[in-house]
Amino acid sequence: MTTTPFRIGQIVPSSNTTMETEIPTMLRAREGIRPERFTFHSSRMRMHKVTREELEAMNQQGLRCAAELADARVDVMSTACLVAIMAMGPGYHRQVERELQDVVRANGCDARVMTSAGALIEGLQIMGAKRISLLAPYMRPLTDLVVEYIEHEGIEVVDARCFEIADNLEVGRRDPLQLMEDVRKLNTSGVDAVVLSACVQMPSFPAIQRVEDRLGTPVVSTAVCTARRMLDHLGLAPVVPNAGALLSGRYPLSTATGKAAAAY
Structure with a gap:
């Protein structure tokens, strides 16, 4: 060790x-x-x-x-x-x-x-997620660019809700547990994963496991x-x-390929 x-x-x-x-x-x-x-x-x-x-x-x-x-x-x-x-x-x-x-x-x-x-894209790929929904704090035009970027990588974005906060400090002051209510307005039907925060400044970690447990669907954030x-x-x-499916051990990497092995 x-x-x-x-x-x-x-x-x-x-x-x-x-x-x-x-x-x-x-x-x-x-x-x-x-x-x-x-x-x-x-x-x-x-x-x-x-x-x-x-x-x-x-x-x-x-x-x-x-x-x-x-x-x-x-x-x-x-x-x-x-x-x-x-x-x-x-x-x-x-x-x-x-x-x-x-x-x-x-x-x-x-x-x-x-x-x-890149980590967000790779994390979703490790889980085999093909259809996702996401929450973001950005203005709508930037959120649309994020959606286009993710979809260019072969992952369909079923729904994307944004809060249109331009001031980055204000994004960081947002209560992460508010996301537990915000996600109720998000269409998560039939998705493989929910991105609770598609932004590294919008706090989300305290809500990740709680939302995953409630939805029964893998929940991640960019962080x-x-x-x-x-x-x-x-x-x-x-x-x-208590960090959600991606950090639960369910998706180990194959050391030979660097890609996700079958979940156990």
Whole structure:
């Protein structure tokens, strides 16, 4: 058993107050049942309003942040803004991951590099989800771009409700348990999964397991998917208590293929 903690790195919008809370909350809960330990590190990109213009400007700062986190020799590194990636067009997370990986390697770091946008897609694929419904805080035009992005990856979005909150700090102040009522207005009939928060700034973790238990359908968030893929990249069992199906151990990865094995 390793005694050296894994270093978790995140590239975070300056107004994000959630990912440096929810990711540690999940991995600290995991520490209660597994031997591995974690430390948490971040670098920030300026952003206040969730508009396409501010998102484009923020994206230009990502390479600087990757270099800074590389200096800390983190073990895994992820962006912490889904819409900034998805608003730039289908498949953009793959380009960002390549660019960030190049910077990380150039600075002498071996960290695995990922994005929260890619993590959501990959998390849904791991569960075999073909039809989903989602909740998001974005303005409707940005929500539509998120839906188009997900559907371009072969996942049908049956319903998408958005709260049209432009101020990113206000998104972070939202009561996560309000989602238990919000989801009642969402069409979840016949879906394979519900994305309770398609935004890493909108808090959702306290509601994930409760909504899943009530619906009887797998429930995830972008933060849950991000934690899952971090564990996958670190080669650790993707298990976090009370974090929904994706982190329950029901969907292990095949070490040979890197894809989901059959659920047990």
